[in-house]
Amino acid sequence: MNKIIISCALVLTFLFIYAGDKQKKEVPPGTVQINDTLFADETEISNFSWLEYVYYNERKFGKNSQEYISSLPDTMVWREKNSNNEPYVQYYFRHVAYRNYPVVGISYEQAVKYCIWRSERVNYLINIRDGKQVNHPDSVFRGKPIYQYRLPTKQEWEALAIVGNDKKLETAALKKSKYLSNNPVPEGEKWNDNKDVTVPVNSYIPNKLGLYNLKGNVAEMVQVKGIAKGGGWRDLREKCFLLNDFAYEKPTAMLGFRCVCIKK
Secondary structure, three states: OHHHHHHHHHHHHHHHHHHOOOOOOOOOOOEEEOOOOEEEEOOOOEHHHHHHHHHHHHHHHOOOOHHHHHOOOOHHHHOOOOOOOHHHHHHOOOOHHHOOOEOOOOOHHHHHHHHHHHHHHHHHHHHHHOOOOOOOOOOOOOOOOOEEEEOOOHHHHHHHHHHHOOHHHHHHHHHOOOOOOEOOOOOOOOOOOOOOOOOOOOOOOOOOOOOOOOOEOOEEEOOOOOEEEOOOOOOOHHHOOOOOEEEOOOOOOOEEOOOEEEEO
């Protein structure tokens, strides 16, 4: 009961902030604006976005470097008994057909390092744009950062998901036999849905804040290690209640993440 009361208070706070008059301002890459200082990724981090990170480490540090090796996802998460997922071990991360699918096989520590790298790169590019430093392949950001990407807190994730939830939209979609999230189809039900395992990160209808796939597809890591939110492509829709926690111990094929961004 206390958990629901606290979450409701967070929702009211976010609603008040979101309902305020927001001027058109610069929005950090990949995000939507929530309030004057908080932005959230529109989608889960994709294979394409993670490949940018991997290629950067390969070019800067070399293919035999610890930086490069430690940034690679664990593609063996797809290798399971009695499954037909073996082709994903080789193709899911690197094949062009899956560029826009959520990256999986990522550990909590890898996600945190990605957030640090992304912050540095975005602030660096802003410096280049504003003429504060010269672009060079080996240059790093210099100066006071404007934006900081990180994993959302559990409370932030819940507030974003609940505030953006639209029951009227969901009801209308269900009447038209359109699924709103990537979850297993209940027995006896038919949907206009051609999903395999995961789906592209911008699939289905975004919530009222413009955020995609907070329910289903991949469970999303938060700042508390070992806790994910939203559920994944194997979790039944009714299990993906927005306040539910999903425990994890290691990278899996159902675990990914999205970032929030703080303006300093």
